[in-house]
Amino acid sequence: MPRAKKTGSPRSRKAAPPSVPTSRVILSLGDDVSTDLIYPGRYMATVLPSETPAFAFADVPEFQAAVKAKSIPKGAVIAGGDNFGCGSSREQAASCLKGLDVVIVAKSFARIFLQNAINLGLNVVTAPGFAADEGDEIAFDGGGIENVTKRTAFDVVPLPFARQAIIDAGGLIAYTRTRLIAGKTASDR
Amino acid sequence: MGATAVEKILARASGKKSVKAGDVVEPRVDLAMSHENAALVINQFKEIYDGTGLPARPWDPSRIAIIFDHRVPAESAKTATNQKRVRTFVAEHGITKFHDVRGDVGGICHQVLPESGYVRPGMVVVGTDSHTTSHGALGAFAFGIGATEMASAWALGAALNIEVPATIKVVVSGRFAKHVGPKDLILHLIGILTAQGANFRVLEFAGETIASLSTSGRLVLCNMAVEAGATAGIVPGDAETVRYLREEAGVTDPIDLVTSDADAAYVRTVKVDVTKLEPVVACPHTVDNVKPVSAVAGKPVQQVVIGSCTNGRLDDLAVAADIVRGHKIAAGTRMLVFPASARIYAEALKLGYLSDFMAAGAVVMNPGCGPCLGIHQGALGDGETAISTTNRNFKGRMGNPGAEVYLSSPAVAAASALTGVITDPRKER
Numbered sequence: 001m002p003r004a005k006k007t008g009s010p011r012s013r014k015a016a017p018p019s020v021p022t023s024r025v026i027l028s029l030g031d032d033v034s035t036d037l038i039y040p041g042r043y044m045a046t047v048l049p050s051e052t053p054a055f056a057f058a059d060v061p062e063f064q065a066a067v068k069a070k071s072i073p074k075g076a077v078i079a080g081g082d083n084f085g086c087g088s089s090r091e092q093a094a095s096c097l098k099g100l101d102v103v104i105v106a107k108s109f110a111r112i113f114l115q116n117a118i119n120l121g122l123n124v125v126t127a128p129g130f131a132a133d134e135g136d137e138i139a140f141d142g143g144g145i146e147n148v149t150k151r152t153a154f155d156v157v158p159l160p161f162a163r164q165a166i167i168d169a170g171g172l173i174a175y176t177r178t179r180l181i182a183g184k185t186a187s188d189r
Numbered sequence: 190m191g192a193t194a195v196e197k198i199l200a201r202a203s204g205k206k207s208v209k210a211g212d213v214v215e216p217r218v219d220l221a222m223s224h225e226n227a228a229l230v231i232n233q234f235k236e237i238y239d240g241t242g243l244p245a246r247p248w249d250p251s252r253i254a255i256i257f258d259h260r261v262p263a264e265s266a267k268t269a270t271n272q273k274r275v276r277t278f279v280a281e282h283g284i285t286k287f288h289d290v291r292g293d294v295g296g297i298c299h300q301v302l303p304e305s306g307y308v309r310p311g312m313v314v315v316g317t318d319s320h321t322t323s324h325g326a327l328g329a330f331a332f333g334i335g336a337t338e339m340a341s342a343w344a345l346g347a348a349l350n351i352e353v354p355a356t357i358k359v360v361v362s363g364r365f366a367k368h369v370g371p372k373d374l375i376l377h378l379i380g381i382l383t384a385q386g387a388n389f390r391v392l393e394f395a396g397e398t399i400a401s402l403s404t405s406g407r408l409v410l411c412n413m414a415v416e417a418g419a420t421a422g423i424v425p426g427d428a429e430t431v432r433y434l435r436e437e438a439g440v441t442d443p444i445d446l447v448t449s450d451a452d453a454a455y456v457r458t459v460k461v462d463v464t465k466l467e468p469v470v471a472c473p474h475t476v477d478n479v480k481p482v483s484a485v486a487g488k489p490v491q492q493v494v495i496g497s498c499t500n501g502r503l504d505d506l507a508v509a510a511d512i513v514r515g516h517k518i519a520a521g522t523r524m525l526v527f528p529a530s531a532r533i534y535a536e537a538l539k540l541g542y543l544s545d546f547m548a549a550g551a552v553v554m555n556p557g558c559g560p561c562l563g564i565h566q567g568a569l570g571d572g573e574t575a576i577s578t579t580n581r582n583f584k585g586r587m588g589n590p591g592a593e594v595y596l597s598s599p600a601v602a603a604a605s606a607l608t609g610v611i612t613d614p615r616k617e618r
Contacts, residue, residue: 032384032475034583041562042588045260045267047229047336059590083385083418087583088562089319091229091335111389111420112319116335162213162352175349176237176341 022139022148023075023103025132027063031081033106035093035113044090049120052092053099072100075123079132080106085113091120098122105130105138105145118163119172126157191450193356194425195391198330198447202313210355210454215347219329220307222254222316224298224558226336228271230317231278233340247282248346254286254307255279256298259558260565261290296530296556299323299412299498303404304532306438310426311447315342320498320580322414326407327434328426328447330391333415354420355456356391356449357382361398363464368614370508371406372500372578372598374398375413376469378461380479388418390456393449398463399424404433405502412499413580416476425449468613470576471596474584482601482613490595492575492587493524493606496554497561500578500599501529503536509603510542512614513549519609524551525567531556551606563588576605 029037043055057063066072078097084106085093094116097104103123107130117124127145132138136149146153159167169175192200192207200208202216223230238245247253255275263269272290279287288294288301295301299320302308310328314321317339324331334348342348359378378392392414399407407424414422424430426446434440468482495501495509506528518524526546528534534556537543543553559565561579568588569575575587575594582594595611604614 034581034586036562036581036583036585040585040590041564044226044562044564045265045271047226047271048232059585083388086384086418087319087581089317089321089333089335090226091317091337094335108385108388110385110418112333112335115338119335119337119341160352162350165350172337172341172349173233173237176344177239177241179349180237180243180344181241 021075022137023073023077025079025134025136025138026066026072026076026102027057027060028079028132028134029081032083032086033080034086035088035090038085038093039090039096044092047092049095049099052096056096056100067100072102074101076102077132077138078102078104079130080104082107084109086110089116091116094120094122105132114160115163118159118166121171124159126159127154128157130154190454191452193391193393193453193455194328194423194447194449195330195356195393195421196353196453198311198313199351199353201311208353210353210456212353214351214353215349216313216351217347218252218315218342219312220252220254220302220314221339221342222256222298222302222314222318222321223339224256224318225259225268225271225275226317227255227275227278229336230339230343231274233337234343237340237344247343250282250284251286253284253343254302255284256288256301257290257295258297258556261295261555261557264565292531294531296532297498297501297558299408300502300529300533303327303408304438304530306434306440309434309440309444310430311445313348315339315348319415320412322419322422323408323412323498325411325414325421325423326404328424328430330421330423332421354389354391356393357387358455358458359392359394360458360460361394361396361463362460363398363462365463365466368600369463369466369468370598370600371402371409373466373469374461374463375410376471376479376596377466378459379413379417379471379477380469381459382417382477384416384475384477385418387414390419392417392419392422394422394424400427400429402429403504404429404437405504408502409499416580468598468601468615470601470611471582473582473593473595476580476582476596482597482611485595485611486613488595488611489574489609490522490576490605490611491573492567492569493522493602494560494567494575494577494579495524495599495602496527496529497558497579498529499580501527501533501556503533505578505599506533506537506542507540509599510545512600512603513551513607514545516549516607518550518606522606522609524549524606525554525560526551527554527560528556560587562586576602576611578602
């Protein structure tokens with residue numbers, strides 16, 4: 001990961017403070033989750049962020065059933081291993097998950113997916129060593145993440161330093177708009 | 190301390206004297222490429238301008254390239270309507286580097302760009318396609334981005350907040366044995382690096398083998414750099430780059446080669462001697478699951494695919510045609526050939542390769558991406574297995590999560606078509 005600052009040594013808290021928001025893992029996957037799994041190529045003719053959520057993990061039957069039933073709670077967690085989002089640059093892979101308002105927690109992310117996620121404001125958390133099964137309760141606090149069910153805690157790697165301005169603006173459309181208005185185009189340099 | 194080619198390119202494009210890995214820069218964009226997903230880029234582009242009172246006009250239409258290749262000719266009303274919207278935008282803004290569905294100048298973006306002379310050494314190229322890494326074969330810094338990031342580049346003419354990536358140097362020595370080539374080298378390398386081993390890094394290819402490798406072969410290496418997670422692959426421009434641009438791409442204006450300094454800083458160096466390299470295959474369902482072909486020889490295949498932005502060039506078709514010429518494709522196996530561009534299609538037609546394929550029983554298709562990612566023809570049935578010269582074998586890639594895809598060179602794929610099982614081309618016949 002670029003310019004990743006460690007947030008400190010592994011912690012060993014027993015339980016999350018009561019005020020910390022928690023949510024459940026609705027899908028737990030291994031390493032190298034590809035964009036073909038997240039958003040199969042055959043749905044790529046669908047491009048609008050308002051329409052892509054219907055095809056999220058289209059080849060994972062239980063997840064698809066939950067999408068159709070609209071039973072995925074806001075803030076639900078999808079757990080991944082290393083290299084989550086590897087493969088294609090298709091932005092539908094990020095927009096479909098953004099539309100479902102889920103949080104992706106993975107050990108590491110592939111570059112293009114991570115950038116697409118940040119650009120669209122999809123909530124992604126990099127937590128090396130993270131492990132969770134479906135149904136586990138996950139607690140987030142400012143500096144770390146905890147699997148409440150398994151009583152394990154994990155450090156979180158900050159998002160790439162270079163992208164902070166885009167994150168702060170709430171996404172790349174808003175950030176670019178600000179830059180346009182400020183007149184800071186490349187030709188002004 | 191010297192600089193890598195990518196550091197030099199990014200320094201120049203950012204108006205700085207020098208940059209080093211880890212610096213954050215905003216390089217100007219020299220070429221911004223999209224395919225059908227330009228439909229989404231246009232959507233995001235217009236949204237950027239919403240409420241600003243500014244006209245939604247791209248910063249420089251002459252630097253935008255749009256090539257229809259993913260679903261050509263359109264397979265559905267939805268795609269046809271998306272393509273129509275893009276054509277309207279292209280006409281409205283005078284985008285000249287537009288390659289529509291055509292039998293003369295059409296094709297797959299990663300072949301059309303080089304052969305049209307759009308990519309030059311030292312350029313910063315962005316593309317809404319992960320295999321934009323291909324264009325590093327011409328000595329450019331080329332990387333894949335999403336549609337919203339492209340919309341931002343269209344608005345500002347720059348790639349925003351880019352961290353200069355560190356470079357892994359891959360030094361290649363030795364001569365390829367018969368029926369072993371660049372595809373085997375890059376699969377072998379991805380096996381060593383793993384699918385994420387070069388994430389956020391550049392793969393720079395160097396050494397005697399690379400110096401004597403054609404641009405076509407270099408495109409194979411850079412195309413698949415992303416399968417090791419790399420931001421970009423690059424072969425810094427050299428004599429072969431100049432030859433290709435002058436002789437094959439018709440470039441007449443000055444060419445500026447950007448090379449790495451001898452004392453440039455690399456995060457890692459990997460050495461590969463190809464002399465003893467065997468034909469290899471990437472087994473389902475990850476590209477880094479690489480084995481010698483002998484380990485999976487005999488596995489029945491129902492579909493053989495030869496083509497794509499990875500291996501659909503004239504030299505690839507020549508290798509495959511040499512193997513199938515005068516023979517028949519095995520019963521129970523179908524072979525699909527899709528040249529990487531209309532120009533290559535025409536050359537292969539003239540040289541008789543396409544007749545060779547057809548006489549053997551192969552179906553020659555128009556240039557396009559369709560079968561590679563299961564979006565337009567060539568889908569696999571439940572439980573079927575394909576061997577393909579494309580670049581990805583993820584679960585579901587060829588349109589069916591219940592099927593399997595093996596990746597190989599054109600030689601392995603063509604030899605397998607004749608036998609109906611995965612076959613070492615050195616043993617066939």
